[in-house]
Structures are given as C-alpha cells and as structure tokens.
Amino acid sequence: MALVDSDLTRDLVRARIQGRQSDAAGAAFKGILVACLVTVLAALVALLISVAPAGLDVFSTRGLSDFLLRPFSVRPDKAGVYQGTVGTVTSAVLVAVIAFPMGVAAAVYLEEYASDNWFTRLVNLVIRNLAGVPAIVYGLLGFALFVNGPFSSLTGGTTLLSTGLTLAILVLPIVVITSAEAIRAVPASLREGGYGVGATRWEVTRTLVLPNAMGGMLTGTILALARALGEAAPLFFMGAKTSIFSGGDWFDLRGDFTALPMIISDWSTRPATKWNGNTQAAILVTLVLVLGINTVGIVLRNHFDKKR
Amino acid sequence: MSGGASTTTAEPGPVPPVYRTEDLAVFYGSFKAVRDVNLEIRQNEITAFIGPSGCGKSTVLRCFNRMNDLIESARVEGRLTYHGVDLYDRAVNPVEVRRRIGMVFQKPNPFPKSIYENIAYGPRLAGLARKGPEMDEIVENSLRAAALWDEVKDRLKASAFGLSGGQQQRLCIARALAVGPEVLLMDEPCSALDPIATGRIEDLMQQIKQDYTIIIVTHNMQQAARVSDHCAFFTTEVSEESDTRTGVLVEFDATQQMFSNPSDERTENYVTGRFG
Numbered sequence: 229m230a231l232v233d234s235d236l237t238r239d240l241v242r243a244r245i246q247g248r249q250s251d252a253a254g255a256a257f258k259g260i261l262v263a264c265l266v267t268v269l270a271a272l273v274a275l276l277i278s279v280a281p282a283g284l285d286v287f288s289t290r291g292l293s294d295f296l297l298r299p300f301s302v303r304p305d306k307a308g309v310y311q312g313t314v315g316t317v318t319s320a321v322l323v324a325v326i327a328f329p330m331g332v333a334a335a336v337y338l339e340e341y342a343s344d345n346w347f348t349r350l351v352n353l354v355i356r357n358l359a360g361v362p363a364i365v366y367g368l369l370g371f372a373l374f375v376n377g378p379f380s381s382l383t384g385g386t387t388l389l390s391t392g393l394t395l396a397i398l399v400l401p402i403v404v405i406t407s408a409e410a411i412r413a414v415p416a417s418l419r420e421g422g423y424g425v426g427a428t429r430w431e432v433t434r435t436l437v438l439p440n441a442m443g444g445m446l447t448g449t450i451l452a453l454a455r456a457l458g459e460a461a462p463l464f465f466m467g468a469k470t471s472i473f474s475g476g477d478w479f480d481l482r483g484d485f486t487a488l489p490m491i492i493s494d495w496s497t498r499p500a501t502k503w504n505g506n507t508q509a510a511i512l513v514t515l516v517l518v519l520g521i522n523t524v525g526i527v528l529r530n531h532f533d534k535k536r
Numbered sequence: 537m538s539g540g541a542s543t544t545t546a547e548p549g550p551v552p553p554v555y556r557t558e559d560l561a562v563f564y565g566s567f568k569a570v571r572d573v574n575l576e577i578r579q580n581e582i583t584a585f586i587g588p589s590g591c592g593k594s595t596v597l598r599c600f601n602r603m604n605d606l607i608e609s610a611r612v613e614g615r616l617t618y619h620g621v622d623l624y625d626r627a628v629n630p631v632e633v634r635r636r637i638g639m640v641f642q643k644p645n646p647f648p649k650s651i652y653e654n655i656a657y658g659p660r661l662a663g664l665a666r667k668g669p670e671m672d673e674i675v676e677n678s679l680r681a682a683a684l685w686d687e688v689k690d691r692l693k694a695s696a697f698g699l700s701g702g703q704q705q706r707l708c709i710a711r712a713l714a715v716g717p718e719v720l721l722m723d724e725p726c727s728a729l730d731p732i733a734t735g736r737i738e739d740l741m742q743q744i745k746q747d748y749t750i751i752i753v754t755h756n757m758q759q760a761a762r763v764s765d766h767c768a769f770f771t772t773e774v775s776e777e778s779d780t781r782t783g784v785l786v787e788f789d790a791t792q793q794m795f796s797n798p799s800d801e802r803t804e805n806y807v808t809g810r811f812g
C-alpha cells in the first residue's frame with residue numbers, strides 16, 4: 229500500500245510546497261519601503277551636493293586647518309570656525325555630562341522604583357510631550373533661568389555654561405524616554421535571577437539592569453545630543469557672539485562664546501558672493517562633527533552590547 | 537560528637553517543620569488567585585506542588601521567599617511561618633529571606649556573564665568572599681554540588697549562554713546554592729528541558745536533599761511521584777458570584793499516599809489522568 233501511494237503522495241506534496249503564488253501586496257509594500265528609503269537618501273545627497281562643492285573649494289584653496297584654526301574675521305578669506313568648534317564641542321561635553329546621569333537617574337526611578345499610579349503616568353505623559361517642544365521654547369526657558377534669571381550669577385549670563393544647561397534640559401526628555409525604554413527591554417527573568425540570590429533593588433539595578441541597558445541608553449543620548457548641537461535657535465538667547473569677542477578658549481565655561489550653528493546663521497546673512505563658500509564650509513564642519521558624535525555613539529553601543 | 541554523652545541520650549523528637557502555612561491566600565489586586573493553603577514543609581524533604589495550570593502553584597511558591605514582593609499588586613493574607621517566624625512580619629527583610637531561600641525558575645535565566653561570575657555574583661553581594669582562592673572555592677563547591685563542575689571546569693571564563701539548556705539550569709541551581717541557602721524553591725525547573733537533562737536534575741535533587749529542603753512545582757505527575765516525599769495538589773474553583781477562578785489546595789499528604797490512595801476525588805481524577 230505505502231509503496232503504491234508514495235508516488236502520489238510525493239506529487240501532492242510537491243504541488244503543495246512548490247506552488248509559486250505571486251505576493252502582490254508584499255511586493256508593493258516592499259516597493260514603498262524602498263521608495264521611502266531612497267527619498268531619505270536623496271535628501272541627504274541633495275544637501276551634500278548643494279553644500280559640498282563650495283565648501284570643499286574653501287578647504288582646498290585655504291587649507292582645511294587654516295579654516296578650522298582661524299577665529300572670526302571681517303575678511304572672508306581670513307575667517308575661520310575655531311571658536312565655533314570649541315564652543316560646540318565644549319557644549320557637547322557639558323550636555324552629555326549633565327543630561328546623561330540625570331536622564332538615566334530619572335528613567336531608573338520611573339522604571340525600577342516608582343509604583344505605577346496616576347502620578348507616574350502623568351509624569352511619563354509630560355515627559356513625552358516635553359520631547360516634542362520646539363527648541364526655541366527651551367531657548368526662552370534657558371534665557372529666563374540661566375541668562376537673566378535666578379541662576380545667572382552662577383552661570384555668568386551669556387555663557388557656555390548657560391548654553392550647556394539649556395541644551396541639557398532640551399535633550400533631557402529624550403534621554404529619559406530612550407533610557408526608560410532600554411531599561412524596560414531588560415528581561416524580567418534577569419531581575420528575578422538577581423533578586424533570587426538576595427540582591428537588593430539597588431544591586432539589581434546597578435549590576436544587572438544598567439549594564440544591560442547601557443547600550444540603548446547611550447545611543448539615545450548621543451542621537452539626542454547630536455540633534456541638539458545643530459540647533460541655532462537656543463543660541464540666540466544664550467548670547468552666542470559672532471565677532472572677535474567670541475571666546476574660543478577650551479572649556480572657558482563662563483566667558484564669551486559662540487557655536488557652529490550660530491556662525492552658519494550669521495554668515496548666511498552676509499553678502500553671498502564673498503561668504504557663501506565659508507557658510508558651506510562651516511556646514512560641512514558641523515555635519516562631520518555630528519557624524520563623529522553619532523559614530524562615537526555606535527562604537528559605544530557595540531562595545532556594551534558585546535560585553536553582554 | 538563534641539557534646540559527649542548528652543548527645544546520645546537526646547530523644548529524636550518530631551522535627552519541627554521548616555514552613556507552616558495557615559489559611560494562606562494570595563491576591564493580585566482584587567483578584568483572589570489562591571486560597572485555603574494549609575500545609576507544612578519538612579526539613580530535608582522534597583515537597584511537590586502539582587495541579588493544572590493557573591491554580592496558583594507559582595503564586596504560593598513565590599510567597600515562600602517573598603518573591604511576590606516584586607509584583608506590586610500582589611498581597612498575602614493568612615500566615616506563613618518559616619521556623620516559626622512570620623515571613624510577612626514587618627521586621628522581616630526580604631533580601632535576607634532570599635539569601636536563605638534560593639530559587640530556580642521555569643526558564644533557565646543565567647546572567648549575561650561568565651560561568652564563574654554567575655556563581656560568584658550572589659556570594660560577592662552577600663560579602664561571603666570577594667575574589668581569589670576563597671571565591672574560587674565557593675564557585676567550585678557550588679558547581680560540584682550542582683553536578684556541573686566536570687563539564688565546565690575548563691571554561692569558567694566562558695559566557696554562560698554557551699551552555700546547553702540543561703547545563704544552564706544546573707548553573708542556576710549552582711548559583712542559588714552558592715549563597716548557602718537552606719531551602720531551594722524550584723518552579724517547574726525541567727519544563728524547558730529534554731528528558732535526559734530532566735533526569736539529571738532529578739538525580740541532582742536526590743543528591744542534595746540531605747543538605748537542603750526542596751519545594752518543586754511541577755505539572756508533571758510522574759516527576760512528582762518520582763522525586764517527592766510530600767505532595768500538595770492544587771486545583772481551581774470557579775466562584776459562583778464573581779465568575780472568577782481561584783486556586784485552592786485540595787490535598788496535602790505523603791506522596792505515596794496521595795498517588796495510591798488519595799482522599800479527595802479531585803485528586804484521584806487528577807493523578808489518574810482523568811482531569812487536567
């Protein structure tokens with residue numbers, strides 16, 4: 229019996245598993261995804277094409293280091309972005325140092341300690357909304373708090389310290405949200421393992437939860453940071469200067485300062501024939517810096533993910 | 537033998553139970569998950585909790601080392617004493633409790649660390665040893681106790697995730713033993729394992745029984761019959777007025793008795809496979 233049937237069975241099975249039905253919906257969906265990706269990439273390429281030639285021209289005629297190392301000047305062929313780079317890098321460090329620990333602490337509290345009641349749910353909602361508030365509003369808040377307000381004697385008014393604090397507040401909601409998500413992604417079974425051998429809540433958090441969430445927390449923070457550093461709006465309120473009084477001393481937190489987006493916005497309003505190349509070159513420098521910061525983020529994440 | 541003559545004359549009176557529950561009930565919020573749990577756990581015995589899914593076996597087990605504290609909505613009523621001490625007394629520190637009462641979970645859950653560090657984790661936090669030969673000794677003894685030493689002694693620094701499921705579960709047992717507990721709670725420790733790995737865990741339980749008191753939750757009646765000395769059968773009852781299912785302890789007895797001559801009809805139906 230079985231011998232006789234086996235051919236029939238084989239044919240039936242073959243017909244079933246070899247059928248090649250076309251999957252129109254699947255193909256269409258894939259097409260849409262690819263189209264979206266291409267659009268995003270096209271925007272990036274367009275940006276680079278519009279910026280790169282004039283910018284690269286400045287680098288090649290003056291030399292990259294000349295442009296990077298020279299301070300402001302009223303003469304376009306002498307003007308550089310040194311002070312802006314110093315200001316942007318310094319504020320990046322400031323923001324990271326302020327926002328990361330605070331954001332992680334808030335996320336740990338919300339996820340590991342706070343009980344789930346109307347208050348914590350409200351706090352979560354508020355944080356999510358704060359993440360969507362435009363940067364210029366944070367600029368105003370920073371102005372009211374740090375430049376002119378109660379903390380101005382501490383910050384010195386229009387200084388990098390005010391800028392760092394303001395940008396830290398700007399990125400804080402995103403740091404809290406991404407950190408909370410990274411903490412939530414740590415499996416409950418891992419926590420149980422820790423509690424099961426008599427670890428306290430703090431020990432479980434410190435030795436199991438945080439190391440396993442570190443990659444996600446760092447990635448979130450650094451993406452937010454890179455985004456914040458490109459914002460010009462808050463800098464207007466922080467009194468970033470575009471003149472020879474633009475500081476430029478490393479980690480001079482309480483002196484005059486400027487930052488790259490401020491320079492770009494200033495130069496772009498000057499006569500285009502003379503300043504266009506400089507503006508584009510400054511944009512390139514900003515892009516590379518942001519890219520560099522993101523790369524650091526990816527490297528850190530890989531490092532922490534590998535350790536798991 | 538240090539006490540001389542007096543030790544030989546002491547009458548071996550009845551050993552007091554390790555645990556005693558009196559009308560223990562557990563709620564999740566307003567939902568009564570399990571009620572009427574009255575039983576005693578004896579020293580150096582293996583007690584099995586059996587019963588259909590959802591009847592509250594894990595819930596009760598997680599009371600025995602205050603693991604339920606981690607679930608915000610969980611609430612305990614009735615009395616649960618450990619060597620006569622009310623485990624849910626305000627003065628009791630759940631962290632101390634969990635050091636004395638180890639737990640092994642349904643799915644092996646090693647830490648994302650090396651084999652060595654998995655074992656060293658608990659003792660280090662408890663301050664039993666920091667590192668060096670002292671810690672090495674704890675790690676070796678724990679792995680030996682869990683019958684895993686020979687398989688892993690050459691790769692202690694390797695990630696615990698490289699072990700097979702059965703090895704991971706024995707690692708989790710070793711991890712629990714490393715802090716020197718008196719009781720071992722095991723929540724369906726073999727449900728994710730193949731029969732050979734299951735057999736090894738069961739052998740292991742018999743080996744360590746002289747040193748530990750073990751409570752095992754299992755949905756496998758053969759396993760309960762094979763390994764346990766006492767057995768608690770739970771089932772669920774549907775409440776008339778609220779239409780919710782609540783777990784109840786139906787019968788608690790010596791395993792032999794329970795499987796050969798159960799006193800409750802529901803137990804008989806369950807152990808003979810007519811239900812559940």
Ligand SMILES: Nc1ncnc2c1ncn2[C@@H]1O[C@H](COP(=O)(O)OP(=O)(O)O)[C@@H](O)[C@H]1O
Pocket residue numbers: 564569588589590591592593594595596607609783
């Ligand atoms: N964390 C929890 N929150 C709410 N209900 C729960 C929770 N854990 C278990 N339960 C409920 O309690 C009952 C008993 O569950 P459990 O103790 O896990 O049963 P068992 O281990 O016997 O399968 C089930 O109805 C289950 O849905």
Ligand SMILES: [Mg+2]
Pocket residue numbers: 593594595723753
């Ligand atoms: Mg269970």
